[in-house]
Amino acid sequence: MTQDGLRLLVCVNPVGSNKPSCGGDRASEALAARLEQGIADRNLAVTVERIHCLNRCLRGPAMRIAPGGKFYLEYGEADIPRILDELAVEAGTAEDHPEEFDFGGSAPGS
Ligand code: FES
Numbered sequence: 001m002t003q004d005g006l007r008l009l010v011c012v013n014p015v016g017s018n019k020p021s022c023g024g025d026r027a028s029e030a031l032a033a034r035l036e037q038g039i040a041d042r043n044l045a046v047t048v049e050r051i052h053c054l055n056r057c058l059r060g061p062a063m064r065i066a067p068g069g070k071f072y073l074e075y076g077e078a079d080i081p082r083i084l085d086e087l088a089v090e091a092g093t094a095e096d097h098p099e100e101f102d103f104g105g106s107a108p109g110s
Contacts, residue, residue, distance in 0.1 A: 005045025006091040007066040010035065013052040022053075022060035031061055034077065038084045045091045065090065 010032040012023035022028040029050075036048045049066075056062035059073040069090070072083060 005047060005094070005097055006069070006087070008035065008039075008046050008048050008063055008087070009051050009054065009066050010048055010063040011052065011054045011056075011060060012050045013057075016057055019057050020060060021057060022062055026061045028061040028063075031075070031077065031080070034080055035083070038080060039087070042084060042088060043093045043095070044084070044087055045094050045097045046087050 010022075010028060012029045012032055013021045014023040014029075015021055016024055020026060032048055032050055039046050039048065054062045054064055054071070056071060056073055061075055062071060062073050063075070064071045065087075072079075075083065
């Protein structure tokens with residue numbers, strides 16, 4: 001359903017080597033789960049991918065829209081509704097990305 005939609009790369013790295021980490025002291029795994037629930041509730045064409053490091057460790061929790069989209073840094077639970085609003089504008093819903101198109105028999109010879 002979301003193969004044509006956006007990917008949200010959420011850093012859940014639990015281990016920071018001598019620095020903070022998104023999934024360690026900043027609990028981004030819970031935020032990723034909250035984002036997935038919000039995306040499902042709104043039926044957005046976005047897939048959450050948990051990754052380990054976006055090289056923004058000092059400003060985590062960090063995530064990024066892919067391919068090549070904006071970063072979200074130092075976000076928290078209170079920011080998630082606004083982030084979901086932005087994702088809805090960027091990606092649309094699953095209905096905007098149907099897996100097949102039915103043209104109702106308008107092809108020549110049909
Ligand atoms: S640990 Fe999340 S950006 Fe590096």
